Amino acid sequence: MTVLGLISDTHGLLRPEAAAALAGVDAILHAGDVGAPDVLAALRGIAPVFAVRGNVDGCELASLPLDTVASLDGVDIYVVHILRDIAIDPAAAGMSVVVHGHTHKPLIEEKEGVLYVNPGSAGPRRFALPVSVGFLRLARGQKPEARLKMLDV
Template structure:
């Protein structure tokens, strides 16, 4: 079986009023959406759940409702693949080391915070940051991500999708 997982982070709502309309098309056929934090409000989860079930963690700029409801980190399993989820993975030069320490059994570690897309494999672990949905900062565009997991081969592929 092939699993398609939408990945989103740093939606920052508010101050942003809504999610980009293109998300409904991009995530149309996903079975799950992972939100890697900085939702700001739980209303983001409810809105994304109109597309697919959502698994989320809190970020570092959350309202109280998010902090009381969501964990700082979590690990899930999709098919036979373990996915660690956390908002802040630290400095980029230490991503791999921090990921291995936080999620020793994970095949994928999803994170956010930097607003910089990142899709690199290191010693058998895919380190994946979808970038920011609403605040591109120094990036050319805002972005989201897609994880594609093949149960038969246990292959995992990440894709960064620009929102133009």
């Protein structure tokens, strides 16, 4: 079994509560608006990181792709920052999961057999939205399971 940590919209701030929540995961998927390279460096200290560039990530993070596919434990996971910018039809492409960010609103939903997960924002609080991260549990031959964790900050 593989457990992935999901994080998005850190905007240059990796809260200690977020880092603690992600401790022990097998890999981390960052769905954009990283904000600063040191956020990725800190996350890499926890686990291997797959990250995409968000709409506010500047030239320091220009080398990040706009989207990526993480293939882990026999599951293909498409990662993109803004869901409307998705470059593929996830169901037709055989993706099991799409991880996205941008809205800062934590969300888990299934459409056309594809699990869509927005871990929300783990960075600076925006409006009255929670500060959160997500987790994705993968096991060969089983349907991926997602959950969200609201952080007490």
